[in-house]
Amino acid sequence: MRKPLVGTGWKMNHGPAAALTYAAKLRALLAEQKTEGLDIFVLPPLVSLSAASAAFAGSPVAIGGQNIHWEDSGSWTGEVSAPMLKEVGCRYAELAHHERLTHFGETYELVRLKIDAAMKAGLTPILCLGESAADKQNGTSDDTLRYQVTTALAGQTAASIPGVVLAYEPRWAIGQAEAAPPAYVEERHAALRALLAREWGAKTAEDTRIIYGGSVSPANGAGLISLPNVDGLFIGRSAWTAEGFAAMVRIVADAKLG
Numbered sequence: 001m002r003k004p005l006v007g008t009g010w011k012m013n014h015g016p017a018a019a020l021t022y023a024a025k026l027r028a029l030l031a032e033q034k035t036e037g038l039d040i041f042v043l044p045p046l047v048s049l050s051a052a053s054a055a056f057a058g059s060p061v062a063i064g065g066q067n068i069h070w071e072d073s074g075s076w077t078g079e080v081s082a083p084m085l086k087e088v089g090c091r092y093a094e095l096a097h098h099e100r101l102t103h104f105g106e107t108y109e110l111v112r113l114k115i116d117a118a119m120k121a122g123l124t125p126i127l128c129l130g131e132s133a134a135d136k137q138n139g140t141s142d143d144t145l146r147y148q149v150t151t152a153l154a155g156q157t158a159a160s161i162p163g164v165v166l167a168y169e170p171r172w173a174i175g176q177a178e179a180a181p182p183a184y185v186e187e188r189h190a191a192l193r194a195l196l197a198r199e200w201g202a203k204t205a206e207d208t209r210i211i212y213g214g215s216v217s218p219a220n221g222a223g224l225i226s227l228p229n230v231d232g233l234f235i236g237r238s239a240w241t242a243e244g245f246a247a248m249v250r251i252v253a254d255a256k257l258g
């Protein structure tokens with residue numbers, strides 16, 4: 001049984017003061033609703049991690065970083081390492097987000113090194129995957145996903161891969177008015193699971209969580225989280241308020257925990 005997951009990436013929003021306000025509100029809201037049996041995460045910007053770590057301590061909410069460097073330390077101006085995230089209380093490290101690939105020139109070859117660094121530090125990588133609009137149009141979405149998965153996870157084993165969360169986020173669905181259609185999402189998630197089974201065996205495929213992100217909202221969340229191969233939701237804009245995120249947590253809990 002894969003534990004359901006619901007999380008939000010704040011992207012470049014919420015400095016330390018706003019993080020404290022958000023955390024206090026979210027804690028109060030979640031205390032009134034079902035959270036047991038769910039993994040819940042918030043990914044603040046780097047500067048807010050320490051504040052968020054203290055503010056969420058003892059709550060059902062874990063925190064993570066939105067990126068890491070592949071080395072543990074050194075002359076890498078402006079970067080942060082996996083052990084540093086661990087030290088401020090992070091459980092997760094988001095890697096390969098579309099915005100980092102597009103605006104900062106990251107590649108899946110580089111992401112492989114980051115996955116290795118995150119695992120070594122005891123962080124759970126959230127590995128973002130997703131095809132472009134052109135891939136979708138050309139019918140090559142699953143080829144692109146296969147390349148991304150096999151490249152990023154090349155250093156991993158059948159036993160370690162369930163320690164990675166796969167976040168399917170079609171690039172053409174991020175920051176839009178609508179999420180990808182549920183039937184399309186289920187096809188991609190099923191294809192990803194079949195790929196895991198082919199490459200690393202049935203148990204790895206069965207145990208690895210695959211979550212969906214890209215314009216998830218209160219209007220479409222229930223439909224997406226009810227899909228058999230969708231183990232969680234990864235939310236941007238709709239969860240940038242504590243009230244919005246608490247509503248999404250409720251949708252996931254209702255669908256997955258009954």
Ligand SMILES: O=C(COP(=O)(O)O)[C@@H](O)CO
Nearest residue numbers: 009174175213215235236237
């Ligand atoms: O980018 C993401 C989705 O953002 P939306 O604003 O929900 O489209 C995902 O990685 C969550 O941060």
